[in-house]
Amino acid sequence: MATILVIAEHDDGQLKLATLSAVAFAKRVIAEAGGTFDILVIGDGVDLVAEALRSYGAASVLAAERPELKSPLADKHAHVIAEAARQRGSTLIVGAASTFSKDILPRGAALLDAGMLSDVVDVTCDGDDFVFRRILFAGNAIATVKLEGAVKFLTVRAAAFAPPPKGAELSRVEKLTVDAGSLPDFIVCEGREAKVAGRPDSTEARVVVSGGRAIKNAEDFERLIGGLADALGGAVGSSRALVDAGITPNSLQIGQTGKIVAPEVYFAIGMSGAIQHLAGMKDTKVIVAINKDPDAPIFEVADFGLVGDAYQVVPELIERLRN
């Protein structure tokens, strides 16, 4: 039997789809081991998020709402998660592997003296215990692990757990009372960079078009990488080199230390294919590589490779797709 608490992630009231992978993980565990799961939504004004999460079979969708919880600050959010886990007697606390969960969940785990596993891609039951598989060494190794302790925290890779279908039955929504006086107050949010609007997030898109070192400046990136992404209704991504050079914002970086994506198609354009980058995209269904160096390592993992200069090939490709 498992009592699972799924931590929902949202962007100021807009549900992040990766949350559904954590829900899928919970459903998988319950199907095997029995038990129930709750989903916890933390924030200020989270009605829509809670509503959107009612169709997935949770015992309850818990809403912890307070003005102080508007920004996802680790001190307050971890406190609320630990409190909810205590109240519910949760044994598995799970979130999608994102910067949100990575910031907050380990702090929550330590508050409950619980161990944690990051980047889980598989789970099986072994009697009353669980055996997990997780990714490490920049995606170059998969470990089969057990974690001791009554309470366990986890993050799961979205690519490994497909979002579950919606059911007809609706979970009840419960308010989780938060005592404002007990909330820690170490951190203050001063602001967040304005989001680049218009394109889907690379972790949620079916098509991701990603640019590397061959792209010389921000205008070219927008014209070539952005242009191809728009022609396919996809998201844009970038290698570390372009972020370091100030050509793309950090939120576009894909790789070991950036985002992990697994779209249907990934276009790797003008990038060599360093192992740190491959760590972020090698679970993609179809990889397309365009690079003028025929020996670039990216071709070793690409399903379709085209040797050519991005500046010539990509405009031609955009043109061809538009017609």
Added chain:
Amino acid sequence: MKILVPLKRVPDPDTKIRIKPDGPGIELDGVKFAVNPFDAIALEEALRIEEKLGEMEVVVVSIGGEECVEQLRVGLAMGADRALLVKTSESLDSLAVAKVLAAVYRREKPDFVLMGKQAIDDDSNQAGQMLAAMLGVGQATFVSKLELIENNTKARCGRETDAGIETITVRLPAVLTTDLRLNEPRYVSLPGIMKAKKKPLEEMTPADLGVAATSRTKIFKLESPPKRKAGVRVKTVDELVDKLKNEAKVI
């Protein structure tokens, strides 16, 4: 002021790891080791703060076997003032590492901790956040910009999140974990190496610090992920579009 910087010994990021055929681990023969790159960034930042503020101390700490002295010497050669080695032969998970670091923190009483956001071997990204919770202090993870403000009582941090840069201020003491773009760590110089030999390096055990360092994570198996097969080369854009449309059926 005092800053504590944990340094982890990890396989050099440019080496390709090989998994042992017999038992859960990687082949260590011929593997070069390095300071975890994110920890080197943390140390660089601490050294820059020291250079700016003067009168202060940067203490590096590593947890592991005698071989970690190598990475501590690199830290001292970069400019750290003092090193601590907490000796253990056990391979520790993040919770156990955070417990040992909490004990070191209580002994050293630094103004804050600067450490890498993750180690590039086990990629957990947990120890700093766990340490902050155990100490009952604030945290800033994925820091790519750092500024001490209000008479060094707070840190203003730019954090690299999935949604872009978020700016927070956190009260000190705190645990700050560093991301790639915070700085470019300096190279170790020959005079630095000579000086490092004379700097204090103290060894202790978890028991000396009053903590039991045991890991709750048990690795049973380590395997390589399935290899992607190289596909086909196409010659023209038309051929590529045709393959994607009619063969892979993804566009």
